[in-house]
Amino acid sequence: MTADRATGQAGMLPDAVYQRLIELILSNELPPDSRVNLYQVARQLDVSPTPVREALSRLDDDGLVVKSPLKGYRTTPVLDVKELDDLFDLRLLLEPVAAQKAAENGSSEALETLVEEAGAFPRAPAGDDAADYASFCRHDGQLHALIAQASGNTAIARSLARTHFHLHAFRLGYEESAGQATLDEHVRIAAAVARRDADGAADAMRAHLLASRERLLPLARRP
Incomplete structure (x- = not known):
């Protein structure tokens, strides 16, 4: 994903990154119950770590990822x-x-x-x-x-x-x-x-x- 695709319009970058992370989770490119490397995701999306960090915080609220002290983020397991x-x-x-x-x-x-x-x-x-x-x-x-x-x-x-x-x-x-x-x-x-x-x-x-x-x-x- 290029920076142009992620940005779309000025000021829309955080929302675009958030939606792209949802795509990665739904498609299991970020598998359930696995560690999310913030910097690796930023490189993959060709963006800075800041919008990825903001998106992960939103996904934490959604229950799709969870943040652990000193360990960073993990995707949550799927529903049983x-x-x-x-x-x-x-x-x-x-x-x-x-x-x-x-x-x-x-x-x-x-x-x-x-x-x-x-x-x-x-x-x-x-x-x-x-x-x-x-x-x-x-x-x-x-x-x-x-x-x-x-x-x-x-x-x-x-x-x-x-x-x-x-x-x-x-x-x-x-x-x-x-x-x-x-x-x-x-x-x-x-x-x-x-x-x-x-x-x-x-x-x-x-x-x-x-x-x-x-x-x-x-x-x-x-x-």
Whole structure:
């Protein structure tokens, strides 16, 4: 990655480095539970250590890396079966309610933005391009965040944001068929919310979460 690619626009370097590190983690170029050499990463990205240090601090907040005194940063392990199941239990409690309330309370502007986001990825990424994969992960997280925000329930929105679920789930693996099923389910949820079908939105969200859990649990069980 060249300095030009990392910089993009003046002042955008830290965000670009942060996104690039997410790509490296999601693609396992920085494997789970392994040491992150700050200076080696800086050389790889052709940037100074400062934006890498800032990005690692943000990733620590996301739970993708952890800093140990005198030892630097390590990537965290991937979710195990119980951790994944626990997070889905939480989501099943919160997100159908969020979808229901978004349909009831969301502003026209919020629902329009949600529908636009649901249509932003007409096809799931194919192949193993880390940037496409990370972009799809961001879309997944953004769509769920928009629903939570449209619900008007800040406690739900904050609780879901703190889990960083989508970043952690995508580390388990990716299959194009599963990605396309996710997109199709997103469209159904967004359509129900947009037509203000509160019960339909809650049911569509619940069905999506149950299907997602079934897709991800086999990946979490792999040795």
